[in-house]
Amino acid sequence: MATATATVGLTVIVPAYNEEDRLAPTLTAIRAHLETLDAEWELIVVDDGSTDGTVALTEAARAEEPRIRLLSTPANRGKGHAVRTGVLASRGRRVLVTDADLATPIEELDLLTRRMDEGATAAVGSRALPGSRIAVRQHALREVMGRMGALLIRAAAVPGIHDTQCGFKLFDGDKVRTAFARSRLDGWGYDVEILRFFHQADWEVAEVPVRWAHQPGSKVRPFAYPTVLAELVRLRWGAPRPARLAVPALYLFCAFVLYAGLWGGPGHSYLADSGQDQQQWEWFFAVTADNVAHLHNPLFSDLQNYPLGVNLMANTAMLGLSVPLAPLTLALGAHVTWAVVLTGGLAATAFSWYWLIARRFVRSRWAAALGGAFCGFAPPMISHGNAHPNFVVLFMMPLIIDRMLRLCEGPARGRRATRDAVVLGLFLAYQIFLGEEALLLALTGLVLFAFGYALASPDTARALAPRLLRGLGIAALVAVPLVLFPVAWQFYGPQSYRSVLHGQVGNNPMALLEFATRSLAGDAKIAASLSVNRTEENAFFGWPLLVVAVAIVVRLRDQPRVRALGFTALAAAVLSLGQNIPLLGTDRTLPGPWRLVAKMPFFESVLESRTAMVCVPALGILLALACDRLAVRRLRSERESSRRLLGWAALAVALLPLVPTPYRVTERAPVPAFIADGTWREHVRPGRSLVPVPVPAPSDTAALGWQIEADMGFAFPGGYFNGPWGPDRTGIYGPAPRPTSELLRTVRESGKVPAVDNRQRRLFENDLAFWRADALVLADQDNVTALRETVTALTGSRPQRVGGVWVWDVQGAR
Secondary structure, rough: OOHHHHHHEEEEEEEEEEOOOHHHHHHHHHHHHOOOOOOOOOEEEEEOOOOHHHHHHHHHHHHHHOOOOOEEOOOOOOHHHHHHHHHHHHOEEEEEEOOOOOOOOHHHHHHHHHHHHHHOOEEEOOOOOOOOEEEEEOOHHHHHHHHHHHHHHHOOOOOOOOOOOOOOOEEEHHHHHHHHHHOOOOOOOHHHHHHHHHHHHOOOOOEOOOOOOOOOOOOOOOHHHHHHHHHHHHHHOOOOOOOHHHHHHHHHHHHHHOOOHHHHOOOOOHHHOOOHHHHHHHHHHHHHHHHHHHOOOOOOOOOOOOOOEHHHHHHHOOOHHHHHOOOHHHOHHHHHHHHHHHHHHHHHHHHHHHHHHHHHOOOHHHHHHHHHHHHHHOHHHHHOOOOOOOOOOOOHHHHHHHHHHHHHOHHHHHHHHHHHHHHHHHHHHHHHHOOOHHHHHHHHHHHHHEEEEEEOOOOHHHHHHHHHHHHHHHHHHHHHHHHHHHHHHHHHHOOOOOOOOOOOOOHHHHHOOOOOEOOOOOOOOHHHHOOOOOOOOOEEEOOOHHHHHHHHHOOOOOOHHHHHHHHEEEEEHHOOOOEEEEEEOOOOEEHHHHHHOOOOHHHHHHHHHHHHHHHHHHHHHHHHHHHHHHHHOOOHHHHHHHHHHHHHHHHHHHHHHEEOOOOEEEOOOOOOOOOOOOOHHOOOOOHHHHHHOOOOOEEEHHHHHHHHHOOOEEEEOOOOOOOEEEOEEEEEEEEOOOOOHHHHHHHHHOOOOOOOOOOHHHHHHHHHHHHHHEEEEEEEEOOOHHHHHHHHHHHOOEEEEEEOOOEEEEOOOO
């Protein structure tokens, strides 16, 4: 659309929609003030399809004053469209846009003019600065919604502007006509779009405190707020196009196929290779939802390990997801939340890496899509997808990396660098509530990359370091206050512990070369011989991929980032081998570099084999770079075409064996009717516990499912969690052992009934008192007869058969 040429000093634009009741005094006031100015002027009323007398009233004013112009649209198109129409038709060297209600008096134009004279290209009236004078306030709800909207706008689109919606703005005429010629929003969000244009063009925008009074008859209705939000999304990220949706849709489809068995019946399907972890995670989701619903402390619960409780912050409760997903858990159940988190986690992680790779590394979207797919569906990701959402939901990592890269882009970003540092701090704080160990491994990978980049390009690294370190300092200042209390609770609160006790769990070197259980070329027996279990197959990249990765690094070695990525993958793989690296074919070992960090804070609790997960994004980006190089279309010789074909074939040979296969599911054990129909309430008083037999432990978590089925209505001792043990408060899996729990566990495993003497009974009574037990409940299971006879000997009474379980009432036993 063509724009007008500046021929007058000032244009005043008044958008109007059904304004016959207040337009006449507005035009009179504006004319009176303009007459006092030493400049030529014009006044444009833009009728936005009014159905009242707005047009007739403006025509009458125009007959009296020819410098008033009327522009009309046949239908109501929105305020943004009306203002655009007026601006593009304007001829002023400066353009004032004001509302028809003159909530800001026209006399405030002098303040804006003064600021423009000082060099600003736009001066916008503000109700949110010191010096702003509010004569008549809005309704409290409108004020709250306005402030929330201003915060969102400032964060997402126009940093530094506190009030974008005050309808009193003065612009440089040529610049505002340029901005509106490129604008596309027709609704209430047009102000944000124009100010964002000025901001991106580095045209100075000054915010000026003005007088303002709320006027009755506002055209802004409550439904306008979600509309503005939608316009902000469109402005910030653009309207979704089918091509943009193809990649995330493909990732989501692949994730759904992998978990198809789980989605076939979330209420009764159980991931066969998850061990006891699925039950534990469903309990985390359920207990968090229960805490949210009852306004309890989300960092703690005494429903497990009663009466001592569980420090949820010191466990992998993923409060960053379990809290916002609490409504879903309460409405549809923890089993649905479990399926949503795993399925969405794989897809979101893949898409997030795709976004980063496309933004930072390659030109071809499909090369980025392949890299993102590898990062989201690589063998270690699929292994953890059996049972560990905290290592599946990694979508924040690419966002954190992107903000760090922005910090390195130099002083040209100005205030944006500070904003990027603040956002980075927020991202880091949020990731702590998703998974601290994953964040620690990611930061380890970034340190390795930085070291590798410094070796590859020392001059560049030296120049970037001060910018990055300054930004990281700001990020720390933002993140630390946000996580200080939860992290202090984690390490010093109830049931906190120092570090998790585990043996050396390094990768076998052959694990890097073999294929995982769920990979297309995988062999379950070989994978089992090289890993702790199927949820910890942290390497298994296959020898073809490693050969191809080496070839990529050699072929693209002229790029420092490629050399740094190769170093990162190699260093992480070696670290994952642990403190003692076995020499293949012998019983000897070599000291591994993990010894350097094994005793360091935080690292002492990490399973060292998981460090191989750092290789995943490094390899994914290398694959994307290789695909991007192969995808470049240019004239080639026959020899070059053959090399290109060989490159695609090598990628296929490397990746096809790693294609994941769907997860196996099994039928979930049913919850006894005693629990499901609420009969337990007749046997357990408030503030007391129900004691499953044997006492719940990491190897037997059926009681967690009982508790979920009972809407978290009762507590029980024992369970599956991380908690303290011993005077040093070493972290262990499950509760600190007690005589009765150990005795019942032994009976369950051996099937033998022990001789019960008075000493054993006294220990049993002490444990019942400690647990504040009201009832012991034995469900049908292996060696149930031995367990029933043992508990009968301990209690001295025969049990009742109720609701499919054996029940001992011990309310009067102490």
